[in-house]
Amino acid sequence: MDLHTTIYNRVATDLPVLLVGPSLGGNATHQWTKVAAALIDEARVVFVDLPGSGLSEPWDDADPATLDTVAAAVAGLAREQKAELGEDTPVYYAGLSISGAIGLHLARDYADLFAGIVVVASAATVGEPARWIARAEQVEETGTQQLVDETVKRWFTPDFRAEQPAVVDIIMEGLSTSEDHSYAQLCRALAVHDLRADLPYIQPPIMMIAGERDSSTPIANVELVAETAPRGELHVVEGASHQVTVMRPLQVAALISTMLRRTQWNRVVSESAD
Template identity: 35%
Template sequence: MTIPVLAAVDFGGPSDAPLILLGPSLGTSAATLWGGVADRLTARARLIGWDLPGHGRSGPADAFTIADLAAAVLALADRLGAETFHYAGDSVGGAVGLQLALDAPHRVSSATLLCTGAVIGTPDGWHERSAAVRAGGIAPMVAAAPERWFAPGFVERRPGVAAALLDGLSHTDPECYAKTCEALADFDVVQRLPEIVTPVLAVAGRDDVPTPPESLQRIASEVTDGELVVLDGVGHLAPAEAPDRVAALVAENVGLSRSSSPDTVDDIYRAGMDVRREVLGDAHVDRAVAATTDLTSDFQRMITEYAWGGIWTRPGLDRRSRSMITLTALIARGHHEEFAMHLRAARRNGLTNDEIKELIMQTAIYCGVPDANSAFRIAADVLSDYDAKGGAR
């Protein structure tokens, strides 16, 4: 087989900074999948994505294997003049990362592997999908993608991001899509995981259907130096669904120091606004922005920078945990309006009604029965309304 030539997507970054190569998922381009993460890291790293054959900016190619794609990534690194590099990849991009760690461990300084597996799906399933695409084109894959790709509610929360990803899939070359399916059908490095010595951060989406957390747990537990992180409220395309959290994890795995190249105030504000929208929803944030006046504008910017950009973007706790802490604090202080708002945020962050009930029960002991009674009254109204509207707020 001829090694395919992969198009490079240059996100920028200082020429003397660490190089991170970014691998895509089937049916996506590096630009749409990794753009949000790259925006958060280019001050501290040089980021180059690559596109699968027939995807994004890459031209078509003859039949190829995952090993061929790994060799093509090494050829890309050679073209960039990089003897070593850090690597991050989602789904098939993560499979390529495992192959790179097996074939060229001396060149891969670290690997952040997201929503992937040492084996993904079944050979029969991949061959059936490749046959379906050859027979019916890419349109059926586009129709099925939202449920396969995204955590519940993501399309409603971030319609623009979802639309861009689905549009990219609709323009994917069907034959190259089918060939990638066939490459995945033949990919299985489960027995070789103990050979991998490259430090691996395995990142799972808790709501990922194609590669559930157990798939990433296997990688983290069987490679020589592995760690697992599970992201709540995330499906199969973690870089696009949770760019702030993924950027923080990649930075930590690569060893990027914030102090060496600090974010600007505008960077922190933009990151905070992204998280604020993801947690509270575009509709809520749009209403808050529309209601901003000369009197309140400085306050609005402050809470976006300090609360959302300074605290909610930190990688030390997942969003479920931050929601639980926030709800407890709001009950204790009697901030009922904020409590109602953060009940909706907690559901968006993955908490169930039963978990919220247990949280309020706990506050009855440590905050007081009257406070818990008020919390239950508010929760009964807010959660029933949230569920009736399907979580689209």
């Protein structure tokens, strides 16, 4: 699986790398640019498009419909960044919604590649399997456009929709233009996503960021990850619903900055002790 990437600040070759991924039916550039702008002096930010969205190719049915498949492709991108910038370059990952779930797969299976994982508006399980399968079948039949009216109500608060209609329109365009089969395959991947039993064994730092008004991601599911993963932590962003990175980009950037600085400091201290 080849995932398209866009590097926000390509000339930043002496900074840690931060890979960022979008929500289901989202565009990474649209959902993460304001966060990237706030982190321009702290990380080289790489936007990662999921299959069938942004500029990535549609889902290849030779690949199993699991988040492990996508995580393997993201891990490949991390290795490419290390090959370009140096093997000692710290690489972090931050994902929104489904990409946050992918982050947990990365933390479990590729702990040696990532210095830290940020999970925004997601958890070790997401929704009900039967509903994801039903949505996949629905989208295969009628497309993603028919999801927009219902989804926008979950993704944004009424106040934000009224105050920032142009921003909302841009984000929803990503959903309406997603390739239908790829979207359906990602739904099927979410149907089998369940890392609850693996959480006690995940070693990288895991920062969980939840929107206070996110009806799509029950806070109890987010708390489970933060409390069970050995290096987990939880931050709740006031007033935000599901699209936390769009509604509160500066708060998200500040939290990611905290992780970058803390883990880099710990790394320096550890190396000095050696």
